[in-house]
Amino acid sequence: MLKEISVSSSQRIEMIDITDKVIEVVRASKINSGICVVFARHTTAAITINENADPSVVYDIENKLAKLVQHRDNYHHSEGNSDAHIKSSLVGASETIIIENGKLLLGTWQGVFFCEFDGPRRRSVLVKIIGD
Ligand code: ZN
Helix, strand or coil: CCEEEEECCCCCCCEECCCCHHHHHHHHHHCEEEEEEEEEECCEEEEEEECCCCCHHHHHHHHHHHHHCCCCCCCCCCCCHHHHHHHHHHHEEEEEEEEEEEEECCCCCCCEEEECCCCEEEEEEEEEEEEE
């Protein structure tokens, strides 16, 4: 089963919790055991799994990435968004999560985040569910 999720950001750099949307796709698939792949189809965005209980974790990740890869830094790419391309590659385009008993086996504090690095934009995330 393949499903597309729409995500809208309001900041240039923003991590958006899409855990509930992914859980809904898994529920609708009725697949009891298998894997779920969450994939961002963009060169300046990414998918990551991290803590969604304390919002300061996301704040710290966003801030540290902004400091590690600065927006302006004599890049060659003429579009002016090289930092976003680099952050996208550092974080990665996808995550894979195990499904068991019809549920994502995320840890207690883990959530799935869509990471925007060149927003605000409207984006698309693909969720592929494969049963055993
Ligand atoms: Zn670019």
